[in-house]
Amino acid sequence: MTHSRPTLLCLSGHDPGGGAGVQADIETAVALGVHALTVVTALTVQDSSDVREVEPVPADLIARQLDVMLADFRIDAVKLGLLGGAGQLAVIRAALDRLRVPVVLDPVLRAGGGSDLVAADFPAALLRELAPAVTVMTPNAAEARRLGGAEAVLAAGAEHVLVTGGDEPGERVVNVHHRRGAPPQRHEWPRLPGPFHGAGCTLASAVAAKLARGLAVEAALTEAQAWTHASLARGFAPGRGRPIPGRFA
Numbered sequence: 001m002t003h004s005r006p007t008l009l010c011l012s013g014h015d016p017g018g019g020a021g022v023q024a025d026i027e028t029a030v031a032l033g034v035h036a037l038t039v040v041t042a043l044t045v046q047d048s049s050d051v052r053e054v055e056p057v058p059a060d061l062i063a064r065q066l067d068v069m070l071a072d073f074r075i076d077a078v079k080l081g082l083l084g085g086a087g088q089l090a091v092i093r094a095a096l097d098r099l100r101v102p103v104v105l106d107p108v109l110r111a112g113g114g115s116d117l118v119a120a121d122f123p124a125a126l127l128r129e130l131a132p133a134v135t136v137m138t139p140n141a142a143e144a145r146r147l148g149g150a151e152a153v154l155a156a157g158a159e160h161v162l163v164t165g166g167d168e169p170g171e172r173v174v175n176v177h178h179r180r181g182a183p184p185q186r187h188e189w190p191r192l193p194g195p196f197h198g199a200g201c202t203l204a205s206a207v208a209a210k211l212a213r214g215l216a217v218e219a220a221l222t223e224a225q226a227w228t229h230a231s232l233a234r235g236f237a238p239g240r241g242r243p244i245p246g247r248f249a
């Protein structure tokens with residue numbers, strides 16, 4: 001008997017500590033009943049406090065991986081996380097244009113520990129080359145400002161923007177869903193004791209997994225936030241630095 005299950009293609013960096021990046025994608029997908037296909041965009045040197053180095057995977061190697069995967073696997077949605085620089089954007093865009101499935105982009109620009117993860121001209125290149133193919137972008141408040149604000153992201157072509165407020169002060173975390181032609185919608189959550197490592201990756205992967213399962217964007221955003229909040233409430237600290245989400249009950 002053949003069983004089928006939805007698949008999610010993830011292009012993300014590798015975090016050896018397992019809190020963020022590809023491992024966050026795989027754990028989230030599995031927890032939500034989705035099979036993860038993973039193309040690694042960058043290796044990193046990091047501990048549970050901060051990222052020290054980002055080593056990009058060559059763009060032509062990513063292109064060759066995508067070529068054989070697109071010819072073989074059914075792909076229901078795509079999640080894009082940390083990318084290894086502007087040189088990877090064209091091959092990724094070409095794959096998205098071939099696939100035409102929902103795409104979630106987590107624009108990872110800076111690590112929670114404070115290190116910059118991309119070059120100064122990367123945010124503009126990301127908007128120009130990938131935003132028109134994006135269904136949902138999930139910047140945190142600082143990343144949204146660096147991209148010119150939620151309106152600029154929508155103007156660049158993204159259909160939906162969820163600006164997360166975990167990095168902003170306040171007793172409650174306020175995430176705001178922006179889309180063209182409708183008023184922004186607030187989602188509020190009690191603030192859990194953090195700061196966490198891998199929360200943003202986990203939320204973006206959860207949104208993408210929900211879209212892979214066929215949910216509409218509104219429902220995907222709501223269910224993914226609730227699941228991520230529950231994962232953070234189960235958070236644990238495998239190292240000396242920040243806790244990571246507990247993605248399995």
Ligand code: PLP
Binds near residue numbers: 020022197201
């Ligand atoms: N490492 C990788 C591979 C990531 O994808 C990210 C964020 O997306 C980070 C590190 C930083 O995660 P955080 O900002 O949650 O510490």
